[in-house]
Amino acid sequence: MRVNYEKWRLQKKHFWLRIWEDYEIGYLDRDLIPVLVMLNRDRDIYTTSSCSGRIVVVDGNVPWIRGETSVVFKSHIPITTSDLFFIYEKPPHRVYWLIVTGPIIHFSTTSFRKAVEILKRARSMGFKHSGIMHVSSSRGVFVELVTGVYITQLLRIKDKYTLTHEYLNHVLLVFNKALIEGKLRLQKLYEELQKYLPENPDSWIEEEINKRDVKLIKQKPIEIFYDMCRDVCRNLINF
Amino acid sequence: MRVNYEKWRLQKKHFWLRIWEDYEIGYLDRDLIPVLVMLNRDRDIYTTSSCSGRIVVVDGNVPWIRGETSVVFKSHIPITTSDLFFIYEKPPHRVYWLIVTGPIIHFSTTSFRKAVEILKRARSMGFKHSGIMHVSSSRGVFVELVTGVYITQLLRIKDKYTLTHEYLNHVLLVFNKALIEGKLRLQKLYEELQKYLPENPDSWIEEEINKRDVKLIKQKPIEIFYDMCRDVCRNLINF
16 A cells, blocks of 8 residues: 555644644643654654543433534543532433543554554553554554543433432542543653654654744653642542 | 464464364353354454453453453343342452443454455444554454443442442443444444455365354354343343
8 A cells, every 4th residue: 555645744734733723722632742742753644633531421322422422521630529510400311421531642654564663562551452443545554542441430311310429429539540540651652652753753843843832842741731630630649 | 564374374273263162161152153254264364352242240440450350240141130239249359340342353364455444344334443453474464343332330339339229220221232232233244244255265164164063153143142132132122
């Protein structure tokens, strides 16, 4: 398979500029920025929609059908029972599910060899369900890096069967710890891939980085995360 | 990358014979047999450890760490609250988690093109998290076909915080439906891949199949599943 490199470069520029649009409107997970920048600094890689790990509440019969499921709460830092008081006040249309997911990174590369090398390194850092999702001449080799950090909990069914406050409190301890476990794996992935990337520097991206001068680029993912959650995290990590 | 074909053939024979060893000791998911046979009938494919979808209870701090987590209950068919009475009688060492997982198929192929073609077809049948996991000259292109059907529920923390019977009953309705959703996707995968496989018949496997004359080979996965669960399923599918 041969990638149409010119077309692929246009996609890279498009997705790179979108990172900064998302950043400016506050839509981007800030602790993801060092990882996205590191990957994009390689000439043969661009990233697409990714996530640093989060806790959400969705309303749906099952947690995985996107069309019928709506996100009613979202947080990239640990949460407390008071964040979820709404589940007692307003019944769901279907079922309230609490979900914690670890980090998920998507990228495209023009090099199959590079995809396999990154997969190997990512797996050794706890991204055990990672794989090449598809391959095409227009989109290149498309990779998903993903951990097994994923828990759901059925919180409430319509106007009945709600978890008690006390039970919820204990569920959140477990979910918050899982969120942090995901953030720690993201940090490990960052450190591991930094040994390898950029293999072939991308001069356009370097110019872009210098122009933007965003402080977060120089920080580690875990530093940014701690900064995002401050006291909430300090208590949990010593827990 | 070039696969060491002779070595790879030895692996194929080894894994094929293991299917039938597992079958004889009752360790194999019976509704998986038609899918495993279909894949292995192609000269360039062999399957490794796979699962048709199941409900388990594990005891562990989190549901994904295998070393510290022990499986205390397992079923490949829908379950009732009476199957789980033990959670009220005996507290867990850590946490009891109820988990339902959809089907997961692992296979190795010597053909990268074939891996990509199967991935494309599997994704269209609801195996949306499938991918090429690794690639090597000794083990070939290693693929995981997996759906997003995955739910967990924290059932009990040590000697406190247990779900009520009534709540558990409703949780099981949702989990049983998810299990069946997984079985239906397995059937769809089977039908879709049957249009394509075997692309290159494997004469050794054909001889083997004739020799074994196992009735299940000629059945559909969903027929075997219905046969496995009988009345339990009939009620649930009309639910």
